[in-house]
Amino acid sequence: MANAHNLQDLQHQAAVASKVYVQRDYNSGTICRFQTKFPSELESRVDRQQFEETMHTLNNLYAEAEKIGGKSYLEGCLACMTAYTIFLCMETHYEKVLKKIARFIKEQNEKIYAPLGLLLTDPIERGLRVVEITIFEDRSIGSGR
Amino acid sequence: MLQLGVAEPMRECEYSQISTRSSTPMETPYKKRTPKKRKWQAFPGRNKFYCNGRIMMARQTGVFYLTLVLILITSGLFFTFDCPFLSVQLTPAIPVIGGVLFVFVLGTLFRTSFSDPGVLPRATPDEAADLERQIDVANGSSSGYRPPPRTKEVVINGQTVKLKYCFTCKIFRPPRASHCSLCDNCVERFDHHCPWVGNCVGKRNYRFFYMFILSLSFLTIFIFAFVITHVILRSHRQGFLNALKDTPASVLEVVVCFFSVWSIVGLSGFHTYLISSNQTTNEDIKGSWSSKRGKDNYNPYSHGNIFTNCCAALCGPLPPSLIDRRGFVQSDTPQPTPPTNGITMYGSTQSQSHMAAATPLMQSEPVILTDEASLPGRTLLGGPCSGALPLGGQPTPPTSTPNLSCDNGMLPTRNDHSEAHHHHHTDGVHHHFLTPEEAPSPPGMLPCGSPLGHSHTLQGFYNPASQDSLHEDSVRGLVKLSSV
Numbered sequence: 001m002a003n004a005h006n007l008q009d010l011q012h013q014a015a016v017a018s019k020v021y022v023q024r025d026y027n028s029g030t031i032c033r034f035q036t037k038f039p040s041e042l043e044s045r046v047d048r049q050q051f052e053e054t055m056h057t058l059n060n061l062y063a064e065a066e067k068i069g070g071k072s073y074l075e076g077c078l079a080c081m082t083a084y085t086i087f088l089c090m091e092t093h094y095e096k097v098l099k100k101i102a103r104f105i106k107e108q109n110e111k112i113y114a115p116l117g118l119l120l121t122d123p124i125e126r127g128l129r130v131v132e133i134t135i136f137e138d139r140s141i142g143s144g145r
Numbered sequence: 146m147l148q149l150g151v152a153e154p155m156r157e158c159e160y161s162q163i164s165t166r167s168s169t170p171m172e173t174p175y176k177k178r179t180p181k182k183r184k185w186q187a188f189p190g191r192n193k194f195y196c197n198g199r200i201m202m203a204r205q206t207g208v209f210y211l212t213l214v215l216i217l218i219t220s221g222l223f224f225t226f227d228c229p230f231l232s233v234q235l236t237p238a239i240p241v242i243g244g245v246l247f248v249f250v251l252g253t254l255f256r257t258s259f260s261d262p263g264v265l266p267r268a269t270p271d272e273a274a275d276l277e278r279q280i281d282v283a284n285g286s287s288s289g290y291r292p293p294p295r296t297k298e299v300v301i302n303g304q305t306v307k308l309k310y311c312f313t314c315k316i317f318r319p320p321r322a323s324h325c326s327l328c329d330n331c332v333e334r335f336d337h338h339c340p341w342v343g344n345c346v347g348k349r350n351y352r353f354f355y356m357f358i359l360s361l362s363f364l365t366i367f368i369f370a371f372v373i374t375h376v377i378l379r380s381h382r383q384g385f386l387n388a389l390k391d392t393p394a395s396v397l398e399v400v401v402c403f404f405s406v407w408s409i410v411g412l413s414g415f416h417t418y419l420i421s422s423n424q425t426t427n428e429d430i431k432g433s434w435s436s437k438r439g440k441d442n443y444n445p446y447s448h449g450n451i452f453t454n455c456c457a458a459l460c461g462p463l464p465p466s467l468i469d470r471r472g473f474v475q476s477d478t479p480q481p482t483p484p485t486n487g488i489t490m491y492g493s494t495q496s497q498s499h500m501a502a503a504t505p506l507m508q509s510e511p512v513i514l515t516d517e518a519s520l521p522g523r524t525l526l527g528g529p530c531s532g533a534l535p536l537g538g539q540p541t542p543p544t545s546t547p548n549l550s551c552d553n554g555m556l557p558t559r560n561d562h563s564e565a566h567h568h569h570h571t572d573g574v575h576h577h578f579l580t581p582e583e584a585p586s587p588p589g590m591l592p593c594g595s596p597l598g599h600s601h602t603l604q605g606f607y608n609p610a611s612q613d614s615l616h617e618d619s620v621r622g623l624v625k626l627s628s629v
Contacts, residue, residue: 021275023317026299026308029446030320030334068461076460080356083252087463094462127266127467129316 014117014136022055022131032062034123034131045116045135054108054120058131061104065097098124185470189267190330198470200259202343203328209258209343216254216361219401220247222394223368227375230392234378239371246364253357254342261466262347263333265314265322273315280310302445321446323427333464336419337426346426349466352459355416362406362413369402420458421451 020042025035036055038048075093079086105122113120113133121132185198193202202209220243228240268276280295295310297317308317311324314331318324323335325345334348346354372395379388389396419429423446428434434444448454 019271019275021272024319026301026306026320029301066462066464068457072462073456073460075462076456079463080460083249084256084353092463092465095465098465124465124467126269126272129265129268130272132272 017135017137020133031066032128033059045118061097061101065094181473184472184474187474191328201261202258206343208340212341219398222398226392226394227372230375231371243367246360246367249360250364253353253360256353257350257357258342258344260350261468262345263349264468265331265333266468268315304445334425335427349464358409358413362410365402365405365409368398369406372398421454423447423454
C-alpha cells in the first residue's frame, strides 16, 4: 500500500492531524467499558467492523480484569490474611490483565492501525477515561483527513 | 484594603514555596534538557508525596499523627504495664492476641493513609478541548456569561444517574465519583475525606479503611476489657486504691478506650451497614437511593444480597492506581495552545501551571482580588454550615467527615460555583476559614445558598466571560495564562 506506515515511522515522523476520543460507557454501572459506537472521523480510515471488533475485545478484557468470582475472592482473602504483603511478591489479577491489554493494543496498532495512519493509546495512560485515537496526516493522499 | 496588605506577603510566600518545588524549568530556561521529573512532582492535586512518590497523603496530616500517637501510646502502655501481670495470672495468649491485633491495626492504617484512594487523573488539554466541543454542540452556542451546569444522564440498571462535569479536572465524573475539595482531586467511588487517616477514602482504599476501623474496634474493646480485668484482679489482693496506685497507666488506658469505643464501634457498625447495602457515605447522607425519594428509587449498584455486596467490597479485585506516581513525565508533542507569555516550554502538560507559578507578580493582582472577594463569602460559608454539621436522625459517624462539596442535586447552579469557591482557597490564607469540618455542606443546607449569592455579587465586577476559566484555574492560586 502506498500509504503504509509502520509504528515507528508514525511516532517519529508523521504529524498529528487530529485526535478522536472514545468515551466510557456507564450504562452497565461503574465497570470499565468503552462505547462501541463508530466515530464518524474514522469513517474514511478504517473498516467499521474491524474497529468494533477491537473495542469489543478491549471491553471483554476489562470485564475479565474486574470479574468478581471465585478466583478474585480467593485472591482477596489470601491477601487479607497476609496483611496484603503478598502483593510485594505477586501481581494482582487486575495488573496481569492490564499487561495483557497493553500487549493487545500494541499488537493491534502494529498489525492494523499503524498501516492506516492511526494510533490507539492504551486507556490506562488516560486514567481509563477514554480511548484516544490519534489520526496522523496521510501525506500520500495530500490533505490530512 | 487592610486585608490586601496582609494577603500579599503570604501570597508571595505561597508562590515561592510552589516555585521552588517545581522550579527546574524556570530556573534554567536556556537548557534544552532538564533532569527527568517523576509524575508525582508535577501532580496537580493538593496531595503530599513521600518516599519518592510511593506514599500519598492529603495535605493536612496533623490529625493522622494524633491517631497514630493515641494508638501507639495506649497499646504501648497496655503491653508494658498490663500484659506482664495478665500473662502470668491468666494466659500468655493475651499479649499475643493483642500483638496481632495491634500489628493489623497499624498495617491497615498505613495502607489506608498512604495509598492512592482512586484519584482520577485530570484530562489532557486535547481531551478537555474535545469534550468542550461536544458540550458546545449539545448546548448550542453559549448563552450568557455562565454556561449551564454540565450534566449527562445515563441509565444504570434502570435508574437514571446524572454525571456531572468537573470544572477542575475537566472530565465528566464517572458515577459514584466525587471531587474532594480538600485534596482537589476527583476520586472514584468517593466515600468521604477522613482527617483521622489523613487521606480520602475511595475505591482503592475503602476495604483497608473498613479493616482498620473494625480491627481498631476489636483492639479498643480488647484493651478496655483486659485493663479492667487487670485492675479488678489486683483489687482482690490489694484493694482498689492500692491497685490503682500500682498501675496508674491503666487509668489513662481506660479513659482513652472508653471514649474511643463509642465512636469507633459506632463507625464500624455504620460502615458495615454501608458495605452490606453497597452505598457510599456520600450517597447515604444525601439519601440518593432511599425509598423516601420515590417508590422506584433503588440502589442500582447493589448486587442484590448482603453477602455478595460484602464480598465484592472487601474481596473484590483491587483496581490499580490510575495516576502512575512514580512514572517519568514525558515530553509530549507540543500542545496546540502555545504558552502566551512567549516562554518556550518543553511541552509537558503540567508544565503550564508551573510556568504560572513562576510568574506570580503578573498574576498576583487578579488572584488576590479573587481571593479577596471570596474571603467574606468564605466566612459566611463557615458559619451556617459548621453549625449544622451534626445531622439529626442519621447515625453520622462523628469522627469522619463526609465531604459533599455542596455537590447535591438540590442547588444546581450554585453548587458549581460553590465548588469553584472551594478551589479558590489556598492553604496559607484560608485555612482557618475552611477546616475539614466546615468544608462539607450537608444537603438541605439552604443557608449555604445565600452566602454564595453574596460572594457572587462581590465578584460581579469581574469580566464574567473569564470567570469560568478563573474558577477552573485558581487552584493553589495558579492562574492559567490564557485567561490574562
